[in-house]
Amino acid sequence: MSDSSHGHTPAAWTGVIIAFIGFCVAGVFMVAAQPVGFWVGIAITLLGAVVGGIMRMMGLGQPKDTHPVHKTTEPGQRRPADIQA
Template identity: 40%
Template sequence: MSKAPASVSKSGTRQVAPGAIDHSQELGHGNSPAAWTCVIVMLVGALIAAIAFVIASTPIFIGGAVVMVIGLILGYVMRKAGYGVEGSKLKNSGH
């Protein structure tokens, strides 16, 4: 990673050294139904796996891991269906 700082040109635009990361852009935080569904389902799976770990139950632990993978797939499918950030289902139609 380059230690070169970003500099501001005379026109006021920010120039970033090659290989440097530009932190001035807004990244967003994935606030969408797809992201929330993915995270909630994966948290439930993690809870199941954690409880199974404490009670030493391998089948339930694997079930929790499967629920986490299902959450990941569900989030991806919802994003492709238009429920992700700036998805087609979330655009304001003026109603």
């Protein structure tokens, strides 16, 4: 797992940074009791997901075939941990 590059893409970083800024804006306005500012922060947070998704569609995200599904056992086959002595 340490060699995994999951999330280390421009799309992921951009989406997370925008969402973090929106979260901070919403938090500040929540403490200040300003509902309009709070909802603007929530909108910025959602914008981060949209921007990250668009960047992924543009090819700046991780390819889908990077992490293939690994089978540890065949159907009906028992793992060594399942066998009790």
